[in-house]
Amino acid sequence: TSGDTGGSAIRAVESLGSSSRLGLVVLLPVGRVSAYQRVAMTTSQCDRVRVASVTMDSDQLDDVIRTATLQRQRRTADGDQCDGTLLCTQNSANWGRVLFQIPAYFYAYFSATRCIGQQVQFFVPTGGCGNLTAACLARAMGLPIATCAANNQNAAAHQLISEGRFLPRPSVCTTSVAMDIANPYNIPRLLSLLAGSRSRAAELSRRFDSKQPVELTEQERAKLANLGVSSFVATDADCQATVVKAHSELGYLACPHTACALLPALEPSSADADKVADSTGANSGANLAPPRVVFATAHPAKFADLYRARGLPTAPAETAAEALERLSRLPERCLSWESDSIDDCVAKLHGLIDHLLAQSLSA
Template structure:
């Protein structure tokens, strides 16, 4: 298995090279050169597997034995989930007789789905670096949840320094404290006076400086990193097999809270890997560029990011759109590059009709407002004694609306899955605003956070953030070789 850029200028990278990188040198992002196809016989054999054991079957399909052996993968997977809250790692919960299943993917230490992939990816990165005896600097821009999960995945590593930028005042208190209170010499956190899209600009510019990238071993474990996206395939397949059982021809709609579109991309790969009819519904908040793109074919950055209670989705430029275009165009790198060049120069691109038609076969979208999120959180709490976070409420509201209106996605299926991407305990202000009456208990492991010293630094408006980031890289990193 090798990895190529979406724009065609970088080909043949190893798995190790791919997970130790950020943007490709040609400005694109990496994907597997091909997606293997799993037979129906193998899928049947997977039906009884736990989530952990399914990871052990799927990951080797993308990681060559010559780079990380199957025994090593098994060991990494076993260690990755030892401190997850739920023994099953992920869980399916049913909402009464609604035929809605809640796919809980938030049982990791930081309370968000990012823990699933990053717990594994962090250990893969550490293994590779220890063999090479080489240090890297990981750059992470976060809209809320990725930062803390990324920090946890490499905290204390002698091989990786991590620099995290988050939008000041636009994350929840717990999200902030999980990042800013970490006391480790390899962890550096910056509060940026801007939006998540704003802070992505200096990060992208730094990655374009190939000399700097090579000198300091810059890489990313956002969903820019192909490992993040590949590892997120697992829960799509796990939920499909649990819900659909023996009927592998069945259509399963999956409602997905959507920000940078890494989850949607993982769903595309899961479909190609298995041939299963997984329908992907991108559910967005007021930052609705994905919805507008799927509805009109025009991908246009129309406004600044609007802060919402579902802050991990407050993104106007989801960078995984480039991977989606690659798959929808059957790997037409020239077309992908042309469309992304249009986006850079004009602030928009127009999707060719053939790509729109192909997307419509398995991908749709829904938009949910703040008022609708709040009312859904309260309704689900009152009727089912189940508390949703504001991100998960977007998926549930979209599914309930489709159910009530006999939407095409649900009329052909007995049930659907709504991904619950974060625990409501991370968003207590939203829980209170929604007037949820069911008690929400924060994990005991978070109790020390409010009394811990915060260690983040500031990037203020008017300052040269790129210059500050470059200086932070140089100060934090030191030599690339040990």
């Protein structure tokens, strides 16, 4: 997890009760989540949950989880693992999560306009690009939307959208921690929507997976433009200023991730908004200014320190501080892994999963 999914997954597993055989392993990057996010994960007392704090960034942990998942699938296929165990991931590397984000665009579209055929512009905080992929699929299904991928300083989606190329690089730390992803694992899914053949899609995916530069053809860039996608990059200073602006002008306390998307959405002369055009061929609503919808990412309670530093209330009525204090009184159950390679971390992950399986089978 880069900050949000881990805590949500833990609460889901805890809610299933002691009779469930579903186990959960959460890997979090050391020093790259907020204090509230960390204790929300490390203080779980559920016996079917294991949390490990790893000296890697979120991109590296994505590689770890993907490698471990594929290895265990091969073991099952080869007959080396015959206990019926299924392994999946809860972040948007799991296609199911992207699939269930698509209806959110339809719901938001029909909530934002009563004029069917009018275009609606979405501003989406973008990290792993799962939500962006869902937007592109909704558009491909016929929904008349345009999407602005709002990036923090890691700007991986911005590079692909604005320049037609992708160059792997290390991630940088920002206050929008869950978006500190420089090599989004959904980029190959976006590329597959643009490729004209299976062989081209496979080639683009191989280049991304092997950390090689990816260059789009002119035709592929045109397909991306036809999906109604634009991009925006917000600096850390921009995000924090937008948090203050949103509170003072709208009375809304935005998390730093949401602020990345609010910044272009609140700009009345936004170049992205000016580019929006009705491409559906429908006459109704063609002359109306497109409604704007911002997807909010995280609950503001997770970022109380950011708000206090800027003289803003924590969210809401000091509940963040109270929750943090309550969680801090609980004993932490967290492994500390110092891993200097993907293979080393994968081996540790396999060992932890095997331990959970043995515990489950003996219960």
